[in-house]
Amino acid sequence: GKRIHNAVNNALSDTEDDYTTTVDTMLKTITTALLQSDVNIRLVSSLRTNIRNELLSNNKHNLPPSQRKKLIQKVVFDELCNLVDCKEQDVIFQAKKKKANVIMFVGLQGSGKTTSCTKLAVYYAKRGFKVGLVCADTFRAGAFDQLKQNAIKAHIPFYGSYTEPNPVKVASDGVAKFKKEKFEIIIVDTSGRHQQEEALFQEMVEISSVVQPNQTIMVLDASIGQAAEQQAKAFKESANFGAIILTKMDGHAKGGGAISAVAATNTPIIFIGTGEHMHDFEKFSPRSFIQKLLGLGDIEGFVDILNSVTNKKDTQEMMENFKKGKFTLLDFQKQMQTVMKMGPLSNVAQMIPGLNNAAQAMSGGADGGNTDFMDNASKVVKQSIYIMDSMTKKELESDGRCFIEEPSRIVRIARGSGTSVFEVEMLLMQHQMMAKMSQSTAQNIQQQEAMKQMG
Ligand code: GDP
Ligand code: MG
Numbered sequence: 111g112k113r114i115h116n117a118v119n120n121a122l123s124d125t126e127d128d129y130t131t132t133v134d135t136m137l138k139t140i141t142t143a144l145l146q147s148d149v150n151i152r153l154v155s156s157l158r159t160n161i162r163n164e165l166l167s168n169n170k171h172n173l174p175p176s177q178r179k180k181l182i183q184k185v186v187f188d189e190l191c192n193l194v195d196c197k198e199q200d201v202i203f204q205a206k207k208k209k210a211n212v213i214m215f216v217g218l219q220g221s222g223k224t225t226s227c228t229k230l231a232v233y234y235a236k237r238g239f240k241v242g243l244v245c246a247d248t249f250r251a252g253a254f255d256q257l258k259q260n261a262i263k264a265h266i267p268f269y270g271s272y273t274e275p276n277p278v279k280v281a282s283d284g285v286a287k288f289k290k291e292k293f294e295i296i297i298v299d300t301s302g303r304h305q306q307e308e309a310l311f312q313e314m315v316e317i318s319s320v321v322q323p324n325q326t327i328m329v330l331d332a333s334i335g336q337a338a339e340q341q342a343k344a345f346k347e348s349a350n351f352g353a354i355i356l357t358k359m360d361g362h363a364k365g366g367g368a369i370s371a372v373a374a375t376n377t378p379i380i381f382i383g384t385g386e387h388m389h390d391f392e393k394f395s396p397r398s399f400i401q402k403l404l405g406l407g408d409i410e411g412f413v414d415i416l417n418s419v420t421n422k423k424d425t426q427e428m429m430e431n432f433k434k435g436k437f438t439l440l441d442f443q444k445q446m447q448t449v450m451k452m453g454p455l456s457n458v459a460q461m462i463p464g465l466n467n468a469a470q471a472m473s474g475g476a477d478g479g480n481t482d483f484m485d486n487a488s489k490v491v492k493q494s495i496y497i498m499d500s501m502t503k504k505e506l507e508s509d510g511r512c513f514i515e516e517p518s519r520i521v522r523i524a525r526g527s528g529t530s531v532f533e534v535e536m537l538l539m540q541h542q543m544m545a546k547m548s549q550s551t552a553q554n555i556q557q558q559e560a561m562k563q564m565g
Contacts, residue, residue: 133165140186148335148363149403150370153193161185187400193369195396196378201353202393203325203380205239210289212296212321216314216349217329218341219250219302222357222383226329227299228260229383229391230355234295235266242293244284245270246277246317247301257299264388267293277301277313282320298323311348318349326351327380330371332358338367339374346375357383360390364403435552437545440506443498445544446491493529494537500526510541 137158144154164185173181205211213230215223224247231241243261245268247253254270261268269284281298288296298321303310318326328351330338345351354375356368359382372379379394431441498506500523505512513520520538524531 130166133162137162144366144403148338148366148370150336150339150367150373153370153373157189157193160189164189190369190400190403191396194372194379194399201378201380203353205234205295205324207239207294208292209294210285210292210296211294211325212285212298212323214298214300214318214321214323214326214349215329216300216326216345216351217302218331221302221329221331222355223302223329224253224257224260224299225386225388226327226355226357226381226383226391227257227297228264228266228388230327230381231261231266231295231297232264232388233381233391235264239294240292241266241295241297242284242288242291243268244281244288244296244298246281246284246298248275248277248280249301249303253299253301260388278316278320281317285321296321311344314349325353327353327355328377329355329357330368332356332365332368332382333361333363335363335367336370339370342371342375342377346377351375351377353378353380355379355381355383356394360384365399366403431548433548433552435549437509437541437548438507439498439501439510439541442541442544443495443506446494446498493527493533494540496527497523497529497534497537509545510538513538 140161141154141158144157145151165181203211203213215227217223224245227243231243235241243257243266245254245257247257248271254272257270258268267288269280269287271280271283274280274283277300281300285296285298298317300314300317301310326349328342328345328349330342334341342354354368354371354377356365356379359365365382368379371377379399382392382394382399384390384392431437505519520531520534524534527534
């Protein structure tokens, strides 16, 4: 992400009017960054051609540099979004009420199938469906117990067997039982092997032919990088899945590999997994996915917005501190107040780490049924301001670590601000994330300075 920003900036600070050279230099850097995020080389090169054509057409070099920068970013961004955006109104399977809808999960072992099954079950249960989970993984010891524990926690009825070794039989029995009991969504979890063995595919095909799924979902681990394309292709051939769930997006992986998987199988990503908990589940959004991939949801984009709406002095002071690696709760409070002033939160919400999750937790999980996510985001922001209003001056000017030594203060602050201990802890966590970002920004800046001095 940083690389792309720098490329764009360097290209534009170049006063020489050789626009073509500028664009090519910039494209080279962007290409490298995309390849490093595991985007497939063929895709990158076609992307490069498209972007180049777009930028070099119609005398775009006549634009003033500030507009050129925006244009370049927009072209890159739009092209990438096109790759993952399926453009259908709603790609999530529209289950019919009062009918048995069977959803089958496939994917390699460890990709996150069992976890995602429960998450999807919760998603439908919240929408008023009668949902049941079937464990057709008889291969891995403990598979049934894992599904059972998840299901109990989520209050979802389940089916499985400790004695029947044949997964096809278990799947068929489970689906039959739930159908008889008028369940509306029946989710079938299958086993995965370590490798893409023949036996796995055979088993998948057999299960699929007995349970006759209305939808098959492939679960893909974001951290497998470039391997995603091959894996998705192999699965597509035996189990013609209609959707992808991309897991472990909370880790280091940016999921660039998934772009190739989507392109190779022409199948949309519908949800992303962002943690191990059943609520760590978000509807896939092409724009925020690409923003993260490019690092646009980072502090620089945020500063641009901040600068456009705030009192320059406040922001400058805050950014000075931020760049020094210092970010107090007071800075955080100022930031939240600024966010409130900005009106629509949609652009800003994604730039503050943790805000997405906080807003979702408030609405009770992925997209929260009928409550509007942006409403919640703005509630979270307001609440954060109340919480920080209840802190002492000393606490506000601290790095927040004082609360570890004196946890009773958290309880007092929660009471004082009319919030819960959990909400105060959540806020402190968000602040810690921002503080960490501030430290890495400071490091980056120092490195850049050092590089400059070296010549
Ligand atoms: P399965 O073998 O495909 O059924 O995979 P599991 O559902 O058992 O998941 C394998 C491991 O990945 C477990 O430890 C899960 O808790 C973890 N996991 C699943 N989804 C996610 C996710 O979105 N984020 C993180 N951090 N871990 C996940
Ligand atoms: Mg499993």
